[in-house]
Amino acid sequence: MSEFNNVTVIKQANVYFDGKVNSRSIQFADGSVKTLGFMQPGEYTFNTGAPELMEILAGEMAVALPGNDQWLTIKGGESFEVPGNAQFTVQVKVASDYCCSFLK
Amino acid sequence: MSEFNNVTVIKQANVYFDGKVNSRSIQFADGSVKTLGFMQPGEYTFNTGAPELMEILAGEMAVALPGNDQWLTIKGGESFEVPGNAQFTVQVKVASDYCCSFLK
Numbered sequence: 001m002s003e004f005n006n007v008t009v010i011k012q013a014n015v016y017f018d019g020k021v022n023s024r025s026i027q028f029a030d031g032s033v034k035t036l037g038f039m040q041p042g043e044y045t046f047n048t049g050a051p052e053l054m055e056i057l058a059g060e061m062a063v064a065l066p067g068n069d070q071w072l073t074i075k076g077g078e079s080f081e082v083p084g085n086a087q088f089t090v091q092v093k094v095a096s097d098y099c100c101s102f103l104k
Numbered sequence: 105m106s107e108f109n110n111v112t113v114i115k116q117a118n119v120y121f122d123g124k125v126n127s128r129s130i131q132f133a134d135g136s137v138k139t140l141g142f143m144q145p146g147e148y149t150f151n152t153g154a155p156e157l158m159e160i161l162a163g164e165m166a167v168a169l170p171g172n173d174q175w176l177t178i179k180g181g182e183s184f185e186v187p188g189n190a191q192f193t194v195q196v197k198v199a200s201d202y203c204c205s206f207l208k
Contacts, residue, residue, distance in 0.1 A: 003113060003115055008111070009107060009111055011140065013142055019201075095124075095126075097123075
């Protein structure tokens, strides 16, 4: 899907790590939420609330998922899931465009 | 206005300057378009097609507008307009969140 229709967009960005990671929140009619975000090269650790599906739309990163001590390489067009109430770390190699879906 | 309702959001980011400037395009029912974007610190020159209203939602930059050889300081909560078919340069001092409206 290349666009989201009939959605609400929060104007102000979500800003993390001095803006090296930033995103916009998108609310859907069914109550679900996604964020569309962008990461500069660097290493970032995030905490999840709900489980997340992270689609990498462009760029390249390595990700360390909870309970997995290996770094997985993820490129544009690939995705990964993170459990809820967990922590994961990404090493962004190439500035990366992403879509994060909060799962239930 | 803190949110945009009943809009279409293009999923993929618009990426400029290796991603140091990135934005998302928002389409409104009346056919108008805005972009919600984010700039890392640095200096960037842009070319306009349509005239633009640039609202700086957060951050700080200096802007050189067409035909004006002075740098104007613009902070979060302030805005500036740029004529169509023109060029302007910003020196982003603090990572900046912005909303760009394309005027007619």
